[in-house]
Amino acid sequence: MSSILPTSSTSSTSSTSSGSNVSTYSDPGGPPITFSSLFSGINTQAIIQALMAAYEQPQVDLAKQIQSLQTNLSDYQTIVSDLSSLQTQANALLQPSQLSSMSASTSDAAVATATAGQGAIPSSLTFNVNQLAQANILASSGTVSSLSSQVASGNFLLSSSAAGAGVTSLAGSSLQVGTHSFSVTSALSGATATGTSPLASSITIGSSNDTIAATVNGTAETFTIASGTYTPAQLAAAISQASSVSGTPLLQAQVNAQGQLELGTTLLGSSASLQITGGTALSTLGLAAQASASVGTAGSVTLDGTVTAVNNVQAGQTVSLADGTGGSITIGIGSFGLSQGSFTATEVAAGNGSLSQVVSNINAAGAGVTASAVQVSSGTYVLQLVSNQTGTASAITVEQAPFQSALGSFTTIAAAQNAQVQIGGQSGYLVSSQTNQVQGVLPGVTLNLVSAQPPGSAPVTVSVTPDGKTLASSIQSLVNAANQVLSDINTYAGYNEQTNTGGPLMGDSTLNGITSQVLGVIAQTLGEGGITAAQAGITLNKNGTISFDAQTFAQLYDQNPTAVTSLFAQSGTFNPSSSTYAGDVSLVYAGDGTQAGSYQVVVSQSATQATDSGSVLASGTITNAETLTVAQGSQSVQYAASAGESLSAIAQGLNAAFAQAGMGMQASVVSSSSGSQIVLTASAYGTQGDFTVTTTATGSGQTGLATSANTPESFTGLNVAGTINGVAATGNGQVLAAPTTDPTLAGLSLQVSASGITSATTIGSFVYSPGISGQLALIANGATAPVTGSLEARMSGIQQQISMLQQQYNGYTPMIQNEQKMLEQEYSAMESQLGSLQSVGSELAGQIAQLP
Template identity: 30%
Template sequence: MLSSPGIGSGLDVNGIVSKLMTAESQPLTALDAKEAKQQTRLTAFGTLKGALSSFQSNLVALSDPAKFTAVMANFSDTTLASASASSSAVTGSHSVEIQTLALAQKLKSANFANTSATVGSGTLTIQFGTYNSGTFTLNPDKAAQSIIISPSNSSLSGIRDAINQANAGVNASIVNDGTGNRLVVASQDTGLSNALKITATDTDGNNTDNAGLSQLVYDASTSGTTNMTQTMAASNATLVIDGISISKASNNITDAIEGVTLNLLKANPGTTSTLNLSRDTASIQNVVSSFVKSFNDLNKTIVDLSKYDAATKQASILTGDSTVRSIQTRIRSAISDPLTTAGGGLSLLSETGISFQSDGTLKLDSAKLSKALNDPTKDISTLFASVGKTSDSLVSFTSAKPETVNGKYALNISQIATQGTAIGSTAAALTINTGVNDSLNLTIDGVNASITLAAGTYTATSLAAEIRSRINGTSAISSAGVKVAVSQSAGNLAITSDRYGSASTVSITGGNGKSDLFGTPVETAGVNVAGTINGVTATGSGQTLTGAADSSGLVLKITGGSTGARGDIDFAHGFAAKLNKLVGGMLNGQLIDSRIDGINSSIKDIGTQRETLTQRLADTEKRIRAQFTALDTTIASMTQTSNFLQQQLSRLPKSE
């Protein structure tokens, strides 16, 4: 048995078999090339899908009407104030005189020898409100805060740290004035309604003397105790806008001019500055430019993947591909086709300076766009975004979905949304006694809370403010984003949820003060708005109404008014929304995915063919090698026989 092919015969069996198998393996090489091409096509379709997704992301941003109604605010003297505006602001100019800035109240304690000096222990209660003619009126939107001062943190620095760690709406610091150390307590918020009232429950048994924790009390109302001293009074910002005097608690004013935020920096009484509100055409130009760029980026990807270079006679990987042609054609057609129901005086992108070039790219004529933007009869937002225009000022368009059909929809309201309430059946007791009638258990919008009122004698109005402050300041309520208003009428208290709709509820479930304060309260849950859009019943949730059928996905907000016919809503999808729907269908449907699935299937088939061919080649090599091994053995045997015969012949006697 020969251990190595070719030893017996001298033939290069391994070399011969290798060359024969190289010839036999040509189909395998062809499969490798075929698979590489399919992998390249797979990558190409992935690149195309990514480019479409990027284009769609830009279209989503363009679908927002606010992108095309931006307003720019400029204050003539930027050292006095800065300004910004939302799309709801009305263009024009306003004269502004800033007389005073809003300030936060600051209080200082008496001097202490050092920061480790013991002050006292007990509980500090901080309330926020307004001092006026010797009366402190509670700020109903800010809850009282209680801070426990234990003996372990009863030093000056310990009390400072306890106050700051409590997040009670004030900041505490220690100032050394050269004669000693003073605790300074400052309201975090400016304005008259955020002045401080600090009371103490002192462990020494006296809550108002100038010893122990009561050294830190401050109540500037008549008969109040002021052991701390005011160093800065709380004050409102005062200004005059267009001759109208305005007072605001904050230097950041959002509700003086609709849609405008003023950030006051410096007072300059007697001097008038100008606030100019103008359409932010530069921002809109950028938005439109980004659309043109995003399309051109997509177009470049498509061209690179499918172009044919006539000079080099080289085709791209997707040259002639029907799917790519379909995508390119459909998008270009959607851009070129006019909108039939835009409603803003524009129906073609070319009217805003966007047009196709000979190479298939888009070009923006900025001058033409500016002309359209400055034309009061044109509303460019309707050309791009999904926009609904309402004829009733108390009905506003919120949003729409791609499936919402363009058209004019009649609105009819059968029920206005209301808020949940609990109204007392009798006039409230105005004297609150600790442990007697000072607690209430409530459920507001499904959130449970318990409050304890401060003991004292109130008016009906101040009691309402106290209850509101306590409810809104409860962590369970505030952390859930729930809020209430509390009012009184003829002494009867009413708690109203800020929320609208069937989820808006107020229930007084118990507490020792329920009967004294509310008697047997009448509790009424809120209801959702109800009505029809174009005669089809819509779905109400709070103040929002969502359409069905053709108006499916159309969301309106009804903030008041009467029941019955409430005018029309003119709705239309713009180009961005139309293209977004088209591209979304391409990405989420079978147009590209079916091609990718087909390529993956082909690659899988090639893998199967490779496995079969590889096995066949292995069998072929085994057979050829066996044949050459047998030949090698035969030749080796014949060689041995020949050598033997030669040896025997050489031994025969030579003839004379």
């Protein structure tokens, strides 16, 4: 707050010339009044100033009071600022996750390094780096003699994302230049079977383990694998070859990222089915006989807003997609179909068709590919294409026909390759990554791959350990903020024994209370196992300040991070009223104003998920085609089910669509002695998971997920309802939140997972512990909160006093002006009268002098 400085609207000046005294009075309401003490010889200005000094004294006293209050206000503002800083530092250490400090290292940095992030926990594992991720590089098989040579006969499609969706080729017709968007809303897939364990690095097949018995697309088959010793990739090729009937393979095989064998039908769509029934090779292949057949799914692809259904096609076939503007794109279908997701392809203008023009246009197209004209020898150039990203999902797909006559086909210089890490040694499992940064092998840890290891290399160990040294800097900031509060309170409200003087705010019980509270938090807070702040390196000094030993803290944190975290962070324990509710309540949020304590939890309504249960079908399949639309919030998905499609396939298709749209929904099939039914369930509890279902077909033999055709039907969940500490709380899903305005609970929010409750039931008590950070935040909030804060109220009172005194001060100003004006006028009149008398005296003296 800026100082209010008293001002005066009166002014006077005086000067002495030739022994006379001249005064000038300035009145804002009129012309200056000037008078001289020539006649009296009296210093009238000095007399007026002396009289006015006494008259102005009450206003001077008010000014001193205002200045004193402004000083006090400024001191309080400094302390409030200190407390706000303390609250900020404390809030940065409230949650257990904020006190998680881990470091990660590897035993061989030449192979891989590691970084630990949020969610990392003490752990370790061993791994080998089998291969690094690399980008796809293509080059033309033919050459041209110069940069101006023509290499393209027309525009062409280019993509660095289509391969990731299973597209093997692109060819456009009548397309607009620019980017074209694809969305595979329903995956096209064959029926599949996946091994349960990784394949060995070397597999030998002989007469005792060479057969697979399966029912493929409804026909029983037995396939015999050729004898030999194979790598996993070679074995997959041998299985595909063994499944050929009349020269056409019925099955295709590949090894997935986990090293497991995957079998799939070459027929892709809802008519595909596969059931592994037996065979001597199953154990070797990591496969098991299936109780029922898996089925394929029909696909749906949207190109620039136009939808095309794709179903029952052979792997390797091409499908034409219309773009809605008269153009079309023909795509090649990969071995395992089209995976759900989005990708783009860019129609690149050939321009004049020259090598330099094509290179320039590709690089300007933003297709994720860099083109170069590479001179391989004098007068010999090739067109090279390099994907801007590593991994198989970023492999290049280019329309080749426009280049055939000049450059021939494109050959692979470097195949797109995912990084491959084998966890746990040679008998472990494989993890694949599109980049050389591998995540997910340990919580919160990223492996940064540097080099691939030769076969048989010793595994690398990654270790995640507590890092108390790094966290100590945050604790030091908290201690520094607390010491600043204590220091400034002592400066403004304490007593200086050396000077025997007290601060301007000495005696303020609120400030003394804050000091006691801050020191009490450090002295009295206990963590898990009775750990104290002193054990964590935080101690109290005789002069009323706090010391922090970072080394002591780091050592204890590294030994027991959980206990140290409990000393600082908010936490809570639930004491259930019966074992039925054990573990059903946990802390979600506590505000800076939430008081420590034990609070009874009463639930009157458990949270539920929105659920839609369809009709029970004895056959497990639908009779007629049916399109389902599921909407949740602003998102919706659509799945077109074919006549005779199984409920399992429909559920799979819906789940794929939900995943693609990022919807919190799950489709499942529930079976009983009467048949099977589809059940749709919202992932979220309460009203936030509400959804609607629309179907194009109802009646016997249909899914029964909606009762009326083409009419949305709503399904809702219930929010939890109840009280905390007797205070009515608001439910949102499973979260029960007390009012933020409650002086004790201050927004305390608990997750309540107790189920099946429909009437008021006391399920137990929740004990909230704010920890050192929470308690310091509570102290700061109690003093600085707008309106209710103790120091905010104190400052508001001071400001009111200043305002009242300023009004009084301002009231004196016109009175002082009038008084000075009156005195100036009186003395001016006196001098004038004296002048007249002197003039008369002079005349008399002259007349007397002329007397005889």
